[in-house]
Amino acid sequence: MKQLNTLPIEQFIEKSRIAAKSNQRHLIIEVKEAQALSECLAVVMTRLVNDLDAQLQAIQNQSSVISVNVDGGGFK
Numbered sequence: 001m002k003q004l005n006t007l008p009i010e011q012f013i014e015k016s017r018i019a020a021k022s023n024q025r026h027l028i029i030e031v032k033e034a035q036a037l038s039e040c041l042a043v044v045m046t047r048l049v050n051d052l053d054a055q056l057q058a059i060q061n062q063s064s065v066i067s068v069n070v071d072g073g074g075f076k
């Protein structure tokens with residue numbers, strides 16, 4: 001599986017952090033940045049959903065029978 005490129009998310013987080021620290025009331029990003037962020041978030045969310053589906057499928061495929069044996073051992 002290809003490694004995720006999360007650079008647009010990191011750049012947005014950094015811009016918003018700087019804006020918050022400097023008490024800016026608005027955060028403006030260019031359309032190109034917004035598109036990159038949107039595409040990156042779509043890929044990340046799709047990957048997360050696929051991973052979650054795979055985990056749920058693995059859980060459903062496991063046996064639901066649990067066997068426990070208690071024998072008291074050598075306790076006197």
